[in-house]
Structure formats: C-alpha cells, structure tokens
Amino acid sequence: MAAPTSDEVLRQIGLMYGHQTSKEEREASDKWLQEFRKQEAAWGIIDQLLTNSKDPSVLNFCATSLTWRIKNSKPDQALSAKLQQCVLNHIVRLRQGSPKNVLQQLSLTIVKLLVLHPNPTLVPDLCNSLSQPETVDILLLFLDTLGEEAGFILEDMEDGMEAQRADDPEINAEHPLLVSVCPNTRLVMDLIHSVWTGAQGIPARLSFVFKVYAKWLRFGSLQPEHVAASPITQASVQALGNPQLQDDASEVITELAFLLNGKDVDWNPVSSFLASNILNIYNLLASVGEDADAAETLTRALARVCRMYVRDVSVVTQDMATMINIMVKAASFPDQKVFAHTLGFWHRLNLSLQAVAKKSPEQHQQCASAIEGPLNNIVPVLLKQAMYPVDCDTWTKDDHDESTFDEFREHDLYEAVEDCSRILTPIKAVLKAYPLLTQNITTPANWREVEAVLYYITCTPPSKPLEDTLYPQLLTISSTLSQYHWRVQAAYIQVIKIAGPWINTNGGELMPALLNLTMSTLAHPRIHKVAIATVCSLCKTCTSHMVRLFPVLKDRAMLTGSMSLENAKKLMEGLGSLVSELPVAELAGAVEGLCAPILMKLQSIGADAELINIEVQKLASLFVGVDNSAGYQGGEATRAAAQAWAGAFGVMWPVLKDLIAKAINSEQLMEQLTGLLRSVMLACDLEFRAHLEPLIQTLVSAFGIKPHSCLLWLMGSVITVFGREDAYVGPIMDVLNVLIGRTVKMLAEEAVGPNSDFIQEIFYLMTMATKRFPIKLMASPLAAAVFDVALASIVNTDVKREAAYLTLKFFLDATEPQLPSEEKAAIQAFLQPRGDKLAEAMLQAVINRDLDTSDRVGDIIWNLREMKEPQLRVWILHGLSALPEDVPPKARQACLESISTATKRDQMYTILEKLHRAPPCNWR
16 A cells, blocks of 8 residues: 555545445445554554544544554554553543544543553543543543443453453453552542532533443442442432433442442441332332333343342342332333343342252242242233234234344243243242133134243243143143134144153143144244244154154155245154154155155256255255164164165165266255265165165266265265275275375366365365274375375365364374274384374474464374384474474474473473464464
C-alpha cells in the first residue's frame, strides 16, 4: 500500500459507511481500511482526524482503529503514556455533541493501554483533573468503562479460566488492569459519593452514578457496614420506582446480592438491608401493570436477592416461604423475559435441597414438606407459561413468534419445570398438573391446555413411581387424539418416545396403537421430525415389541418416497438396527423386502446422479443401523446373520455394480456408494467372501478409468475384514500395489495436488495394512515406494493437516513398542536405512506445522526409545543438523540432550514444543 493520506482515508470511510455504496465497493473499502490500520502512518492520520472531524462515522472508525492498533502493535511504555494523554485530550474535546459510542471506544483505548502498562496513578490523576462539573460526566464514562473491563477479568478469574488461558494477556491472575483498579477503589468510591451529592435533581447523572457504583463495588476491601449505609445503596430501592433510574439502580441491587455470595456473617448489614427490602421491591413489581421492561428490570433484581437467601435451606423459615410466594407471583408475569429471570432462583433452591439430601435424607424430607405448600402454586404458573398463544394458528412455518416461543419452551421453561419437579418430586409435580388434562381431554377445542400438560410431562425427570402411576392411564388415550390439533399429537408422540423403556417392560399390549399413531404422522409436515425420532428410539428401547410389529414398519418404509430424505434416512437407520434383532431365518427376507422398492427405483431412474444419490443414501442408512462393530466372531447365530446379510447383498450387487459405472464422473455419488459398500462388508464380515473378487475387480477398473480417493478408503475396509486371513493377504497386496502405485504416480506427475484427499487415503490404507500384516508389508516394494511420499507429506505444509496427521499415525502404529517381536524386527529392519530421513522430516514438521504435530512426533520418538532403537540418537542428530539456520544451536543441543534423558512422554511433548517455538520466523 502506498503512503496513505488523510483525504484518501476520509474517502474510503465515506465509501465504507455510505448508503449509496455497492456491496463490492464496501468490501473493497473495508479491505483498504484494514490495511491502512497496519501502517505506521496510521497513528498521525487518526490523531489528525479525531482533532478536526465531527463526522460520527469518521470518529467511530478512528476510535476503533486506535483500540485495534494498540492491541496489535503493543506500543512501549513511553508511547503508551503519550497516547494516553492524547486520547484524553480527544475525549475532553469531543465530550459535547459526540456520539456516546465514540467516547466509550476512546475510553476503552485507555483501558487497553493500561492492560499493556499498568499505571496505578492514572485513576487518581483523572479523578483530580476531571472532577469538575463540566468534565465529571467524562470521568464517569471512563470509570464505567474501566470498571466493566476489570469486572470481566474478575469474572473470568472466578470461573477458573485463568488456568485454561494463561497465555492470554486478557485473563491472568496477575492481570495488570487490576493493578490500576483495585488500589484506587476507595478513592473512586469517595469521588462517586461526592458526585452523588451534587447530582440531586439531575436524573441522567444520578443514573450514571448508580451504574459506576455498581461496577466498582466488587473491587478492593470495602467494609460491609459502609456499603449498607451508603446513601447510594439506600437510595437504590426507591430509585427502582423511577423509570429514568430503575435500570441502573437494579444493577446496584443485583451487585449487592452478588457480593453476598460466599460471604460470612460480617456481611450481615448488607444482607439485612436487602432482606428488609424484598417486599418493597415486589410491591414495585406489582404496581408496574403491563410495563414489560420495568417488570423485567425489577424481577432481575428481586430474583437475584431471593436467590442469595436460598443457598442454605437446612432450616425453612417463614421468610423463605414468603420468598417462594413472591417468586411464584413474579413468574406469573406473562412476558417470557420476566419469567426467565426467575430461573436462577428455582435452580438454586433445587441445588440447595439436593445438598441437604446428601447430608440428611430425613432433614431433606422435612424441608421439602415445609415448602411444598407455597411451591405447589408454581405448577399452574408453569402450565400457563407452556400454553401456546391463542393466535398461534396464524403463525406461518418460519414465523419469528413461533421460533421465539419454541426456544423459550426448549430452554427457559424446560429448566424451570425440571427444577421445580425435582423440588416437589416428579410424581407430585405431574399429579398436580394432570387434572388440567383430564378436564379438557374430551374437548378438542381446548387443545392448548392438553398440549401444555403433555409438554410438562416431557420436561419432568424420569421416576419409576411417576411412570407406574401415570403411563397406564396416559398411554391408553392415543386412539382419541386423531382429531386433535397436530401440536397435541406431536407432544403425545414425544411422551411415547420418553416412555419407551416403561412400555418395553410393562406396556407391550399398548404398542400397536401407539405405533399406529406415530407412524400415521411420519409424512405430516409439522410432526415428522418427532415421529421419526420416536420410531427410531422405540426400535432401541422396545426392540422385542417392535420386532413383533416389523411387518407394519416394513410396509411404512415402502412409502419413504413421500418423506423428506432426512426422515427417510432416519427411518431406514432405525429399521436397520431393528432388523439385526430379527430371527436369522427372517433376516434376509426382511432386508430384501426393505431394499426392493429402492432397488426398483434405482433401476428405473436412469443416469440422473441426483436422484440416484438420494436412493443410495436411503439404502446406506439401512446398513448404518446394523450393529457391525463386532463382526463375525465364530458364533453360529452371528455367522448365520452375516450369511443372511451376504445373501441380501447378492440381490443388490448387480444394481450397485451398474451404479458404480454411472457414478464414474460424480465424486459425491461415488462417495455414497463406497459408504454403502463399506457398511455392507462390515455387516457381512468374512461371509462377504463370495462377493469380494467381483467387488475388487469393479473397484480397480473404476479407479483405472477415473481415480476417486473414496475407492482407496473402501479398500481400507477390505483390509479390515480380510487382512487377518493369510489366504487373502497376497491378493490384497497386489491390489494395493496397483491402486497406490497409480496414486503415487499421479502425485509425482502433479495430476493431483498435495492438498487432495489421496495422501490421506494412502496412509489410511497403510495404517490398516500395518495393523493386519506388517511383516509382509514392510518387506514389499510398496512400503519403500510409499516411504518417500510419507516424508514429503509430513514436511509439505500444502498437504492437508488431517493427511499429515494420518501419515504420522502410520509411523506411530509401526513403532508401537507392544508389537510382537517378529513384527517389531521387520519394522526395525525397514527403518534402519531410512531412520535419518524420517528424523529429518519429522523435526522439520515440528518447525513448519502446529503444536499437535509436535505432540505426534513426540509419540513416535518415544515409541522408538521404548523399542530401544540403537540408532535413534544418530537419527535425531542428523535431523537437527538439517534444520534451517535460524534454529539456534542451543535449541538444537537442548533438544538432543532432552530427548535422550526424558523420563515421561509429556516431557517429550514439552521438548518439541520448545523446538517448534525456537525459530522466530516460524512462531505460530
């Protein structure tokens, strides 16, 4: 970029923020301005524009650019001091008429400078210089920004994040920003109280004082009696009734309650102040009418205070019962945001009762009984909050109101029902709600009440007493719901899903009716997702009953063409898991029955790759559902099942073979087909042998016409299944020579790039082969040919990270110390003439790639040490000597010695991480 001028910067800012600017012009201006920020000349131009311009867009850009430059260029202490004064001058000059966000951003700039260079005298200096009436608002703005940023640091430290992010200067137990803040707390508090006295009758300034006071309460060691007696504290409750002050006054109340968390009895003055004002705050809440904003502000403060008083419920007092009644009334406010502020109270109460239960079940029972009366009143409130609005039928599918309400029920309301149910016990909570359903179940027009109870049940934690009491009655009404609103059906189907384990044990006779309702909604545009999820869940939780009903399921699967692809895939996957449980004699017929309509469609749709892809995905999903992790282990039942799968595949193969020919030019379709073939092969295990030769011939032929990396991936499954049988190793090696040989040639001729998936798949194959037949592999020309590709792949940063990791995994598996002695000897014989090259490539990768690469190299070197490789030190010395010149000699020597003396694997990681960081030009 040429040396920028202030005029050009102004022009680019105009384009960036102009209303008439095209998208392309705006993107180009944004890029230009980002580059400008990096220039050294930016300091002077930004200062000039801040001095001379009054354009809000220019001021905003300059303010944010200052913060960005400071964070990224990290000026030294002398420049920081100069910048602080410069920015302060701008703030004072711009205080009248400038947008507040500009002043806040400039204040944040000073805060970022304090992060780099602590200055404990800055706050006192500003309090002295800016405390005059004409500048005090600027001082409050700065103190507000500083308090907010320092508060974030404290919150992160309290959450334990400083240990996880120790390298981040924004979060550190010795954070420099706190050095500038905490020693000055008393000074700032004195100043705030002074401002408070002079601000009476000026609502805007009073509000600002509340805000700054709340943020600075948490710093330093303020005496609780002083906090409680503060006129700002005392005025905060009354200010909650003033619309101009209530937002910031509520922050004071909330912060006071927060301060009580974990405090001892010395903080009783603050505790007493808050407790004595709970009813006052509630009375203010009760008087706001339909003002949702005011209700939200007051409920936030009220809930925070009440929450502090239920941390210990070992003794239930009348005050606690009063608080529960107050929070029930607050939760009754129709606005969802208001309700959401009560969640912390119910959750805290639940956790406190659980803590009592762990210490004394008898005491827990007494406490729970004592609060059961007032808490029962929350159930009707929760049900009312759960009801859909009366106008919900006017919502469109993508309506914002619907998504907002659903999100509210999915998160806030769900948590409240769960907590309150645990407090009351699930059975009491549901029995309190259930009459609303029985009163309305015969009146379809009252569907909102019925749906609310069903939703409430799905949120309630599982409980055997609840299930045994509720389900025998609730699960018998499925036949009456066909005429009900679709939302009721959806909620009921969700209940069926949750009830699956109980149905499996106790309700087999109910299953036909329940399944009929669920299956009848599979194509419903608004219910299909929950219906599919329920069918798939029942296949796992009610397997024996679902097997009995398999003909019904199979008939429905014939209609997958009427479903979305996503639903069809889920249904086929669920049926796949179910088919595996069928009697062996029925398995092959069931699979053929499920596959037949799909195969017929595949034969009839010609060469349309998109349609073929859809049907192949359905077919593949059937086999995904099969539990194929164990494979054939020799048992007669397992072997018979594998034979049945293989027999079913015999019907499928002619169609699939024809599809492979059609998919030769479609990477996506070929990936789907190879995924299907892999699932089938793993399901059949060695019983796939009858189909192996034609499959391999087709695979090699297709690869010869047009190589696809997924064909190599499929070959990995061949190795997994058949590589453990000696009779197949030779033919597999022949195929690997053809496929990998062709791939290596393509890489050498640059017919495929280093960032393609081919390298990854080569070393997936090599890793599988190393696990199955390492002796024959290491003795073959194939291993030697692939070795050079491996070294290049580790070093070349154009090679995908995943491919490089898989290449290193190949060497990691090959150097596993626990390998049998014959396999270990074969690998060592292979590595002996190549170890120096391997070490050179691995150490170069440590320099070039990321820290995860360093850890993987550390594992390989550790394995070689465990294998007692005699030449390891010589190899490492060669690798270190070949590193770039900018790796300091001390770093090389330290690495060599440390590798030799490390006693733990973690030490190896640390050694290589230091080497990774050694060259300045390669710092990542």
